[in-house]
Amino acid sequence: MNTAIPGPEDLYLFHEGNLHRSYKLLGAHVTQWDGTVGVRFAVWAPHASEVRVVGDFNEWDGTRHPMHKVSTWGVWSTFIAGVRPGEYYKYEILTPDGTLLYKADPYAFWSELKPGTASRVFDLGDFNWSDQAWQDRKQSASVYESPLNIYEVHLGTWKKKPDGAYYTYRELADELVPYVKDMGYTHLELMPLAEHPYDRSWGYQATGYYSVTSRFGTPHEFMYFVDCCHNAGLGVIMDWVPGHFVKDEHGLRQFDGRPLFEYNDPGLAEKPEWGTLTFDFSKREVVNFLISNALFWMDAYHIDGLRVDAVASLLYLNFGKPRDQWVKNAHGGDENPDAIEFLKKLNHTVFSYYPNALMMAEDSTAWPLVTAPVHEGGLGFNYKWNMGWMNDMLKYMETDSYFRGGSHRLLTFSFMYAFSENYVLPLSHDEVVHGKKSLLNKMPGDYWQKFANLRALYGYMMSHPGKKLLFMGGEFGQFDEWKDLEDLDWEMLAYDSHRSMHRYVRDLNHLYLREPALWELDHSPDGFAWIDPNDAAQSVTTFMRKSRKPEDALVIVTNFTPVYHAKYRIGVPFAGEYVEQFNSDAGEYGGSGKLNPGRLKTEALAWHGHPDSLHVALPPLATVIFKPIKIVNRKATNAKRGRGQTDA
Template identity: 50%
Template sequence: MNERLYNLMDWAEIEAVTYAETDNPHSLLGAQVTDEGILIQTFVPTAAAISVVCGKKTYPMELEDEAGFFAALIPGKRIPSYTLQVTFDSGDTACWQNPYDFEPQITEKELKRFRAGICYDIYEKLGAHPMTVKGVPGVYFAVWAPHAMRVSLVGDFDLWDGRRLPMRRLSDSGIFELFVPGLPVGTLYKYEIKAKNGLVFLKVDPYANETEEQPGTASVVTELSGFEWKDQDWMAGRKKHDLKKEAMAVYEMHLASWKKKENGEIYNFRELAPLVASYVKKMNYTHVELMPVMEHFSEEFWGYQVTGYYAPARQYGTPEDFMYFMDYLHREGIGVILDWVPAHFPKYDFGLGGFDGTCLYEHPDPRRGIHPEWGTYVFDYGKPEVSNFLIANALFWAEKYHADGLRMNAVASMLYLDYGRQGGEWAANMYGGNENLEAVEFFKHLNSIFKKKEPGAVLIAEESAAWPGVTTPVEEDGLGFDFKWNTGWTDDLLGYMSLDPIFRGYHHGELTFSMIYAYSEDYMLTFSHDDIVNGKESMIRKMPGRTAQQEANLRVAYAYMVAHPGKKLLFMGQEFAQEEDWKAEKELEWDLLEKEEHLEMQRFVSELNDFYRKHPALYRMDYDPEGFEWINSISANENMLVFTRNTEKKEDTLLVVANFSPVTYEKHTVGVLWPGKYKEIFNSDRKEYGGSGAGNPRVKQSRKEECDGRKDSITITVPPMSVLFFAYTGTAPRAATNREAKMDNKKKQEEL
């Protein structure tokens, strides 16, 4: 052994490297300037020989430890550009640049921001990022694992051997990093973590932008900056629009079960793009909402148990494929909202749970960290780095994939510490209450920064426990969401509609109750996947009566949703009255469209959406009490409601008459706001939709006859089980008396 070399070497550090216990490998394995020359050390198990190649000169390295530790002392006072030429025991050879000669690519300022939970572009730093450092192309890896004893990068490139590429801990940030020269895009990798208790395990990258196809679970090095976006007009327009004052008809989709290929395989993102865009435009929806398309390992939970928060689901294609999907829909004028799951995450061994051997992402107290109903982990929202992970993730989907909004699942489970728990199974907050104060602060932080950085994109809450101020601005001490699903309205209406009409009069309050609280939040009205799954029956099967009666009832339910204040959402398949309840493993029953009644329902929904989008009264003032006025809310015996939808313009006013009974009311008088003409412009009971065809083909002139507390009224025909919309067309000219007519005629004669 070379004595000069021996004396320069730190044998304690060498032992830490060979036993895979180091968290500062660069201090040993990086080239070092010494008084004797340049010391170069490397650890390559299974290497038979290694040489340092500097330009045209080659310096053989000495084997200092039989485990595979080599060293060489080469002349010079400055570290040269060099490569390591390796010959393995097998006889194979390889050549690479030393990964331990490169500086961290994360600044101290960025580390401080991350520790404070405000590094909103942390996804640009953590994860795997192809880049060029000091003129050398490679991939930069960084992962947060503060309690790990050691973290190593593993993959095919190092035989999945955690001894070969240990990573460097950056001060007290808990971040481990390493730049590996020469790795290409498409490389599979994981992190091997050695916990303080000595256990060694593999984890996928929490910030990975792509994953391998299942059943594999490895992360994949990918490049997100290569796609050429063409939706600039859409993105520019989005910033200027206020969706609260615009039409919003959302088609909720589960991509894997919407349509399948003839062989039963699912379509990928690129194949789906034109299919979805064409259908959604035909049906006159403004947006689609996608059930989770983030990477998830099992379709059993419909995507709501996410394993890759920063990666689109590989079953649908690559990140670039998803960008193509988003870009295509935007260019077709369709917005895209993504379901997003910050409420919980699954317990897979390769995932976020126990990431560094401790409860890192999940709350350490099982009374807060484990969800009793779903058997999943709950995020520790009070930990700045965890909050940063989630907030940055929301921004990531809007920034990198141009998402127009996120719909948050199970918000109530985040807000209440006792959600799904019995007495003694939950821990109170510092004030003794059941509110999760850390989750409240998380939502306020998220909504505040999201609005600043992504103007025009929206955040939607599914919150079912009547938490106050969900859509109240953060500045007014609310949570700051843009919209909230009105699950109470859905439950009340479906409960009412399921009754035989003869009993509905006793439940009339279920129809009118929603308007008591309609302006307490900015609501979205929904018939979602939650309403038709797990044996709850499809929308058509919830309706009473035989087929024709069920169809009429369903048309009324849909038309009433459009008439009621709030944005609209309908789950796929319900637009053509799918008969079975939804099952994620099965394609929708598209063959039903061969039957006239299902085709009629599809036509009805398409034209109803078109009607909705063309009439500002149905959306402009959804969240202003002046946008709605009761005419008659007390006709329980007739199962009827009459009201108006309004804007600031009188001529936009729509009179709505909703009949939830199978009775035709002829010569039925209803009060109106103003004297003038009223024209029926939409009728859910048209023959083209499968209805009776009864209605009001002629314009109705109001009369000075008091009704419903109004001085003026019109007399109309109200078809059975129908919703009618009348447009106010202005005041009719007053008819001349006989004397006035004679005088006018005499004046004309004199002029002649």
Template identity: 50%
Template sequence: MTKVVPHSLFSDFDIDLFKSGKHFKLYEKLGSHVVEVDGVKGTYFAVWAPTARTVSVIGDFNGWSDSEYQLYVRWDGSGIWEGFIPDLVEGTLYKYRIHSNNHGVVTEKADPFAKSCEHPPKTASIVWDASHNWKDKEWMGSRKETNALDKPYAVYEVHLGSWKRKFDNEFMSYRDLAVDLVAYVKDMNFTHVEFMPIMEYPYDPSWGYQLTGYFAPTSRFGKAEDFKFLVDTLHQNNIGVILDWVPSHFPEDAHGLGFFDGSHLYEHPDRRRGYHPDWKSLIFNYGRNEVRAFLISNAMYWLDHYHIDGLRVDAVASMLYLDYSREEGEWEPNIYGNNENLEAISFIRELNETVYSNFEGIQMIAEESTSFSMVSKPVNMGGLGFGMKWMMGWMHDTLEYFKKDPLYRKFHQNDLTFSATYAFTENFMLPFSHDEVVYGKQSLLYRMPGDEWQRFANLRLLFGYMYTHPGANLIFMGGEFGQSSEWDFQNSLDWHLLEFDFHKGIQNLVRDLNTLYKEYPALHEKQFSAEGFQWIDYGDHENSVLTYIRKGHDTKKDIYIACNFTPNPKKKYRIGIPITGSLKEIFNSDALKYGGSGLENGTLKTSKNPWHGYENSVEVSIPPLGMVVFSQ
């Protein structure tokens, strides 16, 4: 006889919403919830398993036996099993054992809606409340303004397991990071952190991109409320938080979502659409209402319960195309005969419309590597509805250019200037992410050519060019001080390198670039608009020099940039200027404090000497492998 008491948190309206795929707060109903029924405290469980014959809650409270705690299936055809178990409280370990109607298959699964999970390799779910007394009211109240698209986005991408470790190579906890990481990000003047996936995952080498606990912060670094404390502390220091989020695929681990109730419940049943050959993982069935509700509820959960300011959606390209990473014969066209995944596109649009309508001041950011149009345009204009898109083409072309010997760069200047032809087709974020410093690609520093001085000068120039190019900015941890080696997820960054002047110089430069980007409106007010950028001259291939203007709302605050991509200083280099008066140098990547040669300009007077199509011009010194920025 079951010891489960009939009880439900679902109304008929909830069930109607769930069946239609429109219930976007399923985390309030499904999963485990500590409640009181008839004066008795215990835990209510609810799980979606429509192919199940029986569903039992098993755990440390009953010796993992499925004979006593069977849930009740709802009568309404929703496929939801539920019930209340008295006296089970926070901290209880549990799973669901599901006997399927599908040929008697038996599965043993973690709770898809668990708010806490055991530390891998253990796989049980944990009944948990994760309560936290938030103190970020000021941040949340002003977020609509501070997190807007015309505000600065200087993003520091972080892998929590390897940013910094303790002396015994143990992980820092969420609360440790709330001290060290927050102080560092604030000192470096980054506006946001982006965490690589912190949702629970079983396999460390996946870096968190193979999720099994979509609603649970990984237990590697502490409890769920500890992660809330980290987010809260970041907010109290005026730092926004972006999470990597993976709705594109999930692993086949036995305790995960795959073949959940003895059927293809969450994944698409056709392997041509339900299996990812690159990552050996399963693909969500975006055409199934309940799966869409699961994923949108998950996005809502992190924005709601964890006060997250944005989600960077991983591997969007793999969702958009039916033939992504597939050979001929391994995919089937859609009803129109082309390769677009219409169900995934519909899901993405609904996702973005839903979260933007429910949360002020958040941003959805697409990691999308193809030329799919209107990714960051509103849904009502025919777009996908993201706020920003990673500018993968810019990243690739820029790194290809910088790795070339400066002697030959004059033949490849188009690698840099081409981005201006499409820079405003989307709201682009410029990413130098973790993907660019792994798998033999080398660190950013060691992709630069030349001797030691030239490598560091090139890296300083790379970052200076990045921060003055239209768009928001993202740097993966370690890049900001010129990490020499590739990223290793099993070890701390090489913080000892900051004992050396060149590395310290890179760090000083990035700190000051973040300040420049925040303090000069011309660099962010129109960062996604063609009105915010104007070439002075992009055609001086022979000298490998680029000159351009960045503009904000106030034309008196425009800034002027000159980049020299060779190791030969360009003294008395004349550039046309649309103003008269004086120019003041406000940034120079060749400054001594950055490890440069110290070729600086100070204040310069314009002259009535027509140049580059302007009536006025000015002679500037552009340092070797350097860039300079001037204001009026």
């Protein structure tokens, strides 16, 4: 069979921007030509005078393997017999001015281990997936009405070996996957996996968009990791970076001697804040490259969704630029219409192939309808990080607890817009780096109060409408902020307070999984009701979370001061009996042990707009959750009493 030359239909669709799986056309593919096994190489380089393949197989002598232009718009291709998986290669590109460039393959499936920069041939086939049961469950579940609790991980620093070496994908499957499952999370979010040259970019400045980083092993070993996640009932979300790319010489920058993946205009191309370049979303081949890449991670690696990084930097031309570098679009505005259309096309395309995918926007702006469908005028994501909630909550929590009353609005304002988008509440890596301090160390007060404050925050977060995300280390109260070249301070678990925090987060996560009121109606006002948002004087909030069954309702009270209230009255939605379902002040969590044991009976005393109320013990710096176990129909009860009957 002859598969050495890309077909004209695929080439046409690629240049039109509609070849949704262009990674099957471009790159290095093990194949046959006239019965001979080898590799077909194809690359887009429209400005090049000549393109050659160099590698181990030809002693890096480009004259032995020139490529041939197979499309008017600059796709080059050749077939080289005998090349095997694992071999190193690059493209040798002769520019119009006679300069020779040596570029890694933009569509390479594997890369040389840093500090090397070559691409490597890899055949992605021959992996036996065993996650069909997971895929079937995913198809039948609603992402909106299911629990979603994400553990954000940087694979290079979650744990390291005693000699400082990385854990491999296989070793992480054995260590990380059971840990996350036991902790009660539903999904792992992995910080950028695409190949990147510099460790301290954390993967956000990539050179190999189709190449899972070789730091931790091979592509097949990463498939094994994802397969293990799915078999453990864990979804996998990848941090994905379509907004910008690194300037390293072997990467995408001026790929064929001129701007290609980036804008021609430096004013549009430069991202001065990060020292990177913006993709040119006006070029159909570039849009094709990125949308195909999103599908590639789902096709090849069974990734369940993407967290799209820095959406604000796509939406606005002048994001992060000093005022003297500002530019305007054709209408005189700040928006980037090409990028906006790209995001809409991205989401529309992904959902056409993967209706149950997670497409999450990390967006710090007030752009409307981020999670509305494209056909309704939205950007088409199905989730958005709630950066406003995060900023307000951390600002509030960092305030000395005795002065929080004056900042009470920071607690309650998020409910004004909580249902305007489908939100994820993030406490991510961005909040524990660059001198911001760890979550625990942000908390005011003495040693005990720091832990109590953090437990109260986590309880409030878990009760607040929206899905959840916590960065690694937050679950045991790491004192130091994230150290991006070292692993987490696991030795802290030898200390009671950190061990108790770890247990608390695990139990809180499992409570979340058990209680449908905390997720079933997350994106509907029907799933939430204030009981009392106004107790600023005592820095207390009381609200209700609801599911479709009234008996599954929860009443959540959070005390954000260290003052203990032995009898704090709250209005409740149902007459009857309640039990304390969860208390962050429990002794096993490191709290003071101020609990509400046994059954709590309501009184027919109107409070907080409800005809019935409870007296509860409200511990210092704590979140307490109550659940009805016996609901009394007061009208029916009064009717019985009118006939001379009494309650049993």
